Structure formats: C-alpha cells, structure tokens
Amino acid sequence: MRRNALLALIAVGVALMVLGGLRGDYWTILANARTICLSCIGIE
C-alpha cells in the first residue's frame, strides 16, 4: 500500500475518533469503565 494511502487511512481513523467523540462514545466508555466490571473480576 502506498504511503499516501496509509496516511489517508490514519486520517480516517483520527476522523472516526473525533466522530465517535461527537456521538458520545467516550461518555459510553467512561460510564462502563466507572462501574466495577463483575465479569472482569469473575463474579456472575
């Protein structure tokens, strides 16, 4: 893959991160990360 195509792919990735921020993805991640994940601990 050409260097410019890869740079464009990275730019798309960064754009998706920004778009996710606008859609509230980071708040969803935070809400999930703040709760103590019982699955991670191993409690059903």
Add this chain to the structure above:
Amino acid sequence: MAITRPISPRRTVIQAAATAFANSGFPALKMCPYPGLNCYACPLASVACPLGSLQNFFVLRQIPYALTGLFLAVGAAFGRAVCGWVCPFGFLQDILARIGPRRKRLRTQRGSWLRYVVLVGVAGLATYAVGAPLFCKLCPAGTLQAGIPQVILRPGLRGLIGALYWAKLAILAAFFVAALLVKRPFCRFVCPLGAIYSPFNRISLMQLSVDRTACTQCNACKHVCPVDLCVYQDPGSDSCIRCLECTRCPAVKVSWRGKAVSEPATLTQ
C-alpha cells in the same frame, strides 16, 4: 549476519512506563481507551480497556466509531507495535519469559490463527448474541488486575465468589506457567486485541525489511524474538509484535514506507 548490537533497555523502560501510566490511579483519563490490554476494573486503572469497551458497545448494540478509529489509526501507523511496546500484559509475559528456563518450548507459529477465532467468536459474535462481555469473563489480565485486588480490597465481594472466579484464577495460573515455558503464549494464541492489530502488519507505515544479501539465515533473530519468529522468512508476519529486537542484527532494518530509520551497520570482511 548475526546479532551484533547489544541488548538495549529502551523497550523494557518504555513497557514499564506505559504500564505505570495505564495503572497510575489517576482516573481522569478513563474515558480514553488505551491501545493495549489493560483492565479498567483494576483499582489503579487510569484508562479504559479497548477490548472491554468494544464488547460493551456490542452489548449495547451500538457502533464503536471511536474505537474503530483508534484501531485503524494505531494499526495503520505501527501495525502490532502496541503489543511489543505498551501492552502491560505483554510486558508481564516478557518478564516471565526471562525468569523461566532459557530453552523455550513451542517455537512455532502453528495455532496462531486461534486468536482470530477468539476475536470473532468470543469477543464478537458470542458477546453480541448473549449480551454480556464474554471475553472479560475469561480474560487472565482481568483476573490479575481486577479479580484478585478487588476481592482483597472489597470484602463484600468475597461472598459472591463462585465457579467463574476459580475458573478465571485457574486460567491465569495456566498462562503464568505457560509464559515461563513458552514465549508470550497469550499474545500468540489467544489475544483478540492482538488479532485486531495483526492484519495491519502487512500494510502499516512501520515495516521491517531484511537485506537478503547480508542475511545468512543463522536464526539469531528467532532466538531474540519474543514470539519466536524468523524475520527473514516473513518480515510482515501477522504474529510479529514489532518489538524491533531483531534489528540488533545488521541485516534487519525498520523503515517507514520508504524512509529508513535504522540503517544496517557497515559490513566488515
């Protein structure tokens, strides 16, 4: 050629710093997914686990735009370098490999496709179908970083311990023993996060290249590789974690799609 450059502590220092940062107990960054496997239920976690977050989006039936962007940007730039440089669980396995016997077993890449099965089957389809983060229920990193410390710190959780908790402890113990005998067993055969980054190795900006005229196929690269790869056979292998240990051989160099960074050392006769 052979390994001519000495071991550098650079990667170990970066791995230790990344592990300390991800578990610094500063929760302000918990909305930011970390590129490596780091359990966010750890009492000291300061960032979010990307795999746990990804599964949570599947459970919520939402499209993970930000996480997709993170995987795309990091993977296209560095391939699987996250595994070799900033993943705390990978760092732990590197330490265990140094403690264990010098002669390691399972020096093959057979079975490395299993991590794709775990990614698609367990962390993807089964999680979506069941509506629960199934990989988290098995994850040994979660047991080590959250299961053990949370149960110690929160006595109220002890009464809730059941078969799953003991199963997770057994899985963690098995990987500890395996990591003493086999280099990075979790990364090579199980890790679904590694499976996300793996396909980027062939196309990423960061590439390894081997000078075929200088390489004598002495297998010194395989000896120093944390995942037992012969870099001259396939420099773009999806199992490569881009740790750059093999660049200690003058025949191997890293390049950024045309721009060489570490030039081969001058050949002497």
